[in-house]
């Protein structure tokens with residue numbers, strides 16, 4: 053049984069708190085590791101290391117930062133197979149999905165490799181006679197990232213590359229459920245040649261998170277996770293004067309108009325609802341089927357569901373793996389049971405599929421005639437369950453999205469350009485897909501939802517990530533002849 057611990061000041065160090073938790077392989081239900089949980093003192097040691105490293109890292113040239121970021125990018129690429137194996141072993145997602153996660157993570161490192169371009173300021177010569185005005189962006193200091201289980205590599209790398217390329221130093225608190233991949237990623241970061249303390253990893257639970265949020269030397273907190281914790285993190289971090297961005301949960305709708313290509317819409321719905329067992333914040337969990345499209349669409353989705361292969365993520369045949377924990381498995385089954393009790397039609401019941409092992413598997417579920425008062429509609433299930441809400445009109449579909457508390461992603465499937473253009477304007481969500489079911493923006497745009505899917509002022513990665521992890525300074529400068537100097541109490545005006 054392996055022990056998974058912290059990386060502080062450039063070294064993997066054993067935990068000293070005496071507190072631990074178990075790590076499991078979701079495909080077998082077997083415990084595979086013991087995770088050290090950090091004490092306040094261990095979090096403080098990581099922050100102290102980051103604070104000490106900041107003194108020189110914050111002043112390191114853009115050339116050196118870029119060179120090291122390229123080296124890190126290359127090491128992640130070279131070790132992608134090992135990283136994917138670690139992801140699958142603790143998260144459960146299939147290996148091809150783990151490889152996809154790593155590819156999207158690398159996009160974010162590549163964006164940070166262009167940090168010299170992203171940090172360019174503005175310059176105005178002669179704003180007033182003999183006066184020039186220009187702006188620069190400077191690092192904040194020590195910043196913290198707190199990340200969820202569902203993308204243990206990609207989400208930390210939504211934050212770390214931009215933060216560190218901007219000149220900050222970083223303390224990461226990964227999810228307790230799948231901590232090995234982020235720890236290995238941090239070891240690769242050290243191998244790339246970054247100085248000790250620039251990136252630290254503390255494994256931990258609420259105690260570690262709270263200490264990071266309260267610590268006076270931590271200047272910003274970047275969080276991704278469920279909505280109640282996102283809200284809590286925002287409030288607690290702001291109370292101690294930090295800059296904060298906190299991304300929460302989701303309930304993403306896919307509106308299918310009557311003119312949509314049924315096969316394409318069904319392919320998209322199945323891929324987006326059941327990929328990664330529905331444990332994606334951009335998963336489609338509701339299809340809003342408009343008018344006569346519902347019956348043929350449900351038939352086409354059903355046919356595809358029957359062909360899905362669910363099994364151990366390390367088996368190349370598997371298209372979907374288990375859920376992350378036994379509790380998740382029970383929770384998802386509970387929502388399906390609740391849908392039956394509340395009067396929905398369960399077209400395919402994932403609970404019926406038997407898996408001959410102790411892993412946290414559940415089959416895929418499709419629920420028809422779902423209404424907005426049902427729990428399976430109201431809550432984020434975070435499992436392989438797709439609800440169909442039948443709508444008479446396009447407007448009803450748009451209103452569903454508007455009236456939903458979350459606003460992460462929304463998609464439309466149609467062949468009508470004007471309807472798609474209208475949806476782009478109407479959809480009350482931060483990321484919109486037009487015939488694209490999972491519209492996760494590329495690394496050079498930014499990621500973030502609206503409403504209860506994001507608390508804070510900036511979205512994540514890309515240009516907004518650079519803005520979040522740097523602060524602007526504007527310099528007004530003149531080089532007058534000292535012979536012309538005089539006292540003038542008037543407010544400076546420009547001539």
Ligand code: NAD
Nearest residue numbers: 199200201226227258261276277278281299300301302333
């Ligand atoms: P979670 O909120 O349970 O945990 C996220 C992090 O917060 C973990 O590091 C955890 O240790 C910490 N945490 C948990 N409870 C805490 C508490 N009481 N106090 C302080 N810290 C606490 O989320 P999860 O189950 O790991 O991840 C799934 C959730 O994340 C889903 O809701 C999903 O939609 C969301 N998510 C959102 C996005 C997005 O971009 N909006 C992306 C990925 C996941």
